Amino acid sequence: MDRKRPPYALFVAAAIGATFLLLPLVGLVVRTPWRHLPSLLGQHSVRVALRLSLETATAATVCCVVLGVPLAWLLARMRFRGRGLLRALVILPLVLPPVAGGIALLLAYGRHGVVGSWLFKAFGVSLPFTTQGVIVAETFIAMPFLIVSVEAAMRALDPRLDQAAASLGASRWFTFRHVTLPMLAPGIAAGAVLSWARALGEFGATITFAGNYPGTTQTVPVQIYLLLQDDPDAAIALSLVLLIVSIAILAALRDRWLPA
Amino acid sequence: MTDADQLAPARPLTAVIGVDRGDWSLEIAFDVEPGEVLALLGPNGAGKTTALHVVAGIEPLTRGHVQVGTECWDDAATTRRVATENRSLGLMFQDHVLFPRMSVRDNIAFGLRAHGLDKIAARAQADVWLARVDLAAFADRRPAQLSGGQAQRVALARALATDPAVLLLDEPLASLDAGTRMHVRTDLRTHLASYSGATLLVTHDPIDALVLADRVVVIEHGRVVQTGTPAQVARQPRTRYVAQLVGLNLFRGSAVGPVVTLTDGSQFTTADASSGKVFVVVRPSSVGVHRTRPEGSARNVWQASVNTIEQHGDLVRLALTGPPDTIADVTPSAVADLEMTVGAQVWLSAKATDIAVHADE
Numbered sequence: 001m002d003r004k005r006p007p008y009a010l011f012v013a014a015a016i017g018a019t020f021l022l023l024p025l026v027g028l029v030v031r032t033p034w035r036h037l038p039s040l041l042g043q044h045s046v047r048v049a050l051r052l053s054l055e056t057a058t059a060a061t062v063c064c065v066v067l068g069v070p071l072a073w074l075l076a077r078m079r080f081r082g083r084g085l086l087r088a089l090v091i092l093p094l095v096l097p098p099v100a101g102g103i104a105l106l107l108a109y110g111r112h113g114v115v116g117s118w119l120f121k122a123f124g125v126s127l128p129f130t131t132q133g134v135i136v137a138e139t140f141i142a143m144p145f146l147i148v149s150v151e152a153a154m155r156a157l158d159p160r161l162d163q164a165a166a167s168l169g170a171s172r173w174f175t176f177r178h179v180t181l182p183m184l185a186p187g188i189a190a191g192a193v194l195s196w197a198r199a200l201g202e203f204g205a206t207i208t209f210a211g212n213y214p215g216t217t218q219t220v221p222v223q224i225y226l227l228l229q230d231d232p233d234a235a236i237a238l239s240l241v242l243l244i245v246s247i248a249i250l251a252a253l254r255d256r257w258l259p260a
Numbered sequence: 261m262t263d264a265d266q267l268a269p270a271r272p273l274t275a276v277i278g279v280d281r282g283d284w285s286l287e288i289a290f291d292v293e294p295g296e297v298l299a300l301l302g303p304n305g306a307g308k309t310t311a312l313h314v315v316a317g318i319e320p321l322t323r324g325h326v327q328v329g330t331e332c333w334d335d336a337a338t339t340r341r342v343a344t345e346n347r348s349l350g351l352m353f354q355d356h357v358l359f360p361r362m363s364v365r366d367n368i369a370f371g372l373r374a375h376g377l378d379k380i381a382a383r384a385q386a387d388v389w390l391a392r393v394d395l396a397a398f399a400d401r402r403p404a405q406l407s408g409g410q411a412q413r414v415a416l417a418r419a420l421a422t423d424p425a426v427l428l429l430d431e432p433l434a435s436l437d438a439g440t441r442m443h444v445r446t447d448l449r450t451h452l453a454s455y456s457g458a459t460l461l462v463t464h465d466p467i468d469a470l471v472l473a474d475r476v477v478v479i480e481h482g483r484v485v486q487t488g489t490p491a492q493v494a495r496q497p498r499t500r501y502v503a504q505l506v507g508l509n510l511f512r513g514s515a516v517g518p519v520v521t522l523t524d525g526s527q528f529t530t531a532d533a534s535s536g537k538v539f540v541v542v543r544p545s546s547v548g549v550h551r552t553r554p555e556g557s558a559r560n561v562w563q564a565s566v567n568t569i570e571q572h573g574d575l576v577r578l579a580l581t582g583p584p585d586t587i588a589d590v591t592p593s594a595v596a597d598l599e600m601t602v603g604a605q606v607w608l609s610a611k612a613t614d615i616a617v618h619a620d621e
Contacts, residue, residue, distance in 0.1 A: 158357065160353060160357045161357060161359065163316070163318055163344070163351065163357075164351060164353065164357045164359075165345075165359075165370070165374070166317075166318075166343070166344035166345045167316060167344055167345075167347075167349055167350065167351035167419070167428075168345075168350075168351075168370055168371030168374055168418065168419075168422060169345050169346075169371055169374045169375050169422060170345055170370070170371070170374035171345055171374070172345075174374050178359075178362075178370070178373075179359050179361075182361040182362075183360065183361055
């Protein structure tokens with residue numbers, strides 16, 4: 001066999017790529033005002049935003065699981081016309097610019113929106129610029145992550161498990177609860193963690209649909225954006241918090257996403 | 261359990277099945293009486309599994325009907341179709357398909373729970389079944405912790421636990437290695453004997469069909485080519501394919517070490533020692549046919565008279581009257597050389613190493 005020359009050009013490009021990706025993280029860690037970190041993060045407005053972010057991201061994740069798992073089941077297990085189109089539309093928020101998503105949400109669920117005007121007239125409910133609106137925006141952006149994850153897990157299941165369950169007299173619902181769901185648990189968990197991370201970092205759709213009212217709609221990413229002008233150190237500190245959360249999530253999912 | 265469930269086991273299965281799929285079609289009909297085991301035997305792609313799936317309600321009919329007792333499960337004429345979960349059946353797959361996240365006990369209890377039994381009662385019944393298949397000690401294990409043979413026994417218990425009217429076995433031994441297959445086959449035979457419903461066995465292995473079934477339906481290219489008891493099909497194959505597939509000498513007897521004494525008093529010497537009730541399998545092509553008593557290495561020699569001579573393609577099958585009654589495959593030139601005629605007295609021989617012995621309990 002020929003001893004081939006190592007492809008230096010590839011090494012150089014790869015090194016530049018890695019540096020490019022890592023430098024901002026290094027910058028964030030280096031420039032973090034570590035000494036003032038407790039006081040920066042202890043500020044009332046920061047604590048309020050952090051708490052709102054955690055609560056809305058968690059609520060959005062619950063919505064994603066409750067609505068997304070049945071949707072993934074429908075896409076994976078039912079055969080119907082337009083299934084491919086439905087799947088494409090459902091995962092569209094993965095690639096849709098979040099700001100456009102926020103505009104779309106306003107047009108649908110805003111007070112003058114297609115459904116929103118009816119919601120307001122019938123129930124007096126108005127979603128935009130409320131905490132519920134934040135949850136709606138985050139769910140909209142995050143749910144495709146859960147659907148993709150769960151649908152893949154569902155497709156990996158042996159369809160004969162369903163046949164075996166049916167042959168034993170189990171209805172589809174009984175089978176879903178006792179056979180399918182337990183086997184999907186790891187896929188659902190991974191999808192939920194991804195959705196939660198995505199919801200926690202959501203900015204574009206949230207600020208467009210829900211605005212930036214401190215205490216009700218001002219989540220951490222929105223606050224970071226606003227703080228950057230008045231209090232850059234606080235913005236950096238909050239960014240560091242989000243970075244640490246992201247690293248924790250990668251560590252939690254390492255068996256699934258980072259094969260050794 | 262409802263009254264219907266309790267009455268379920270005493271109903272015959274009647275199936276007239278027509279399925280079209282592109283340029284392939286399946287056209288078969290069969291009945292299975294309560295307590296009877298019917299084998300659908302044929303090569304891969306013959307349509308056996310499709311037939312089983314139609315009975316299970318997993319695949320639809322193009323023509324025909326499936327009926328159990330007076331209950332219609334599927335009828336192409338009326339487009340009436342009972343969903344799989346509402347058919348009183350048990351289904352056993354080639355590889356167990358146990359529910360991986362449940363204990364062995366809960367796997368067996370699953371059908372009972374789906375039928376509305378509470379958890380405690382279902383688990384208690386599952387334990388009875390576990391004892392019956394000798395796996396009581398494995399109740400709390402997960403399916404992944406079982407051997408292939410154990411998993412198939414659990415799958416059988418799971419399928420029978422709801423006391424179904426129809427038991428469907430889809431190549432139940434095909435995924436097991438040879439040694440395990442023998443044990444599980446013996447187990448299966450015992451349990452099928454005490455099962456009062458109709459059993460449909462799909463297999464490509466003639467030994468499964470001959471050992472387990474009361475009647476055999478041979479399918480080729482989606483059509484029935486022969487129906488009969490295992491002995492009938494083995495002794496009088498209608499096509500060369502059936503002759504090769506089903507043509508086995510199957511003798512029952514009891515073994516002491518390497519010597520097997522058959523029920524008719526004749527004896528076989530085998531290469532491996534065994535004990536108790538056994539059946540002995542000798543391929544027709546392994547039986548030597550001679551005009552005079554052969555001198556040589558064959559350990560088993562017996563006399564027989566030629567009963568029938570039938571040609572199937574390039575081989576000739578002789579059915580001979582023993583004891584024991586035997587079938588032998590020879591070439592057409594051998595028939596000429598030996599001046600073989602009906603009624604001729606001949607000597608037969610078989611090497612000990614060409615004789616397979618299986619436990620028969």
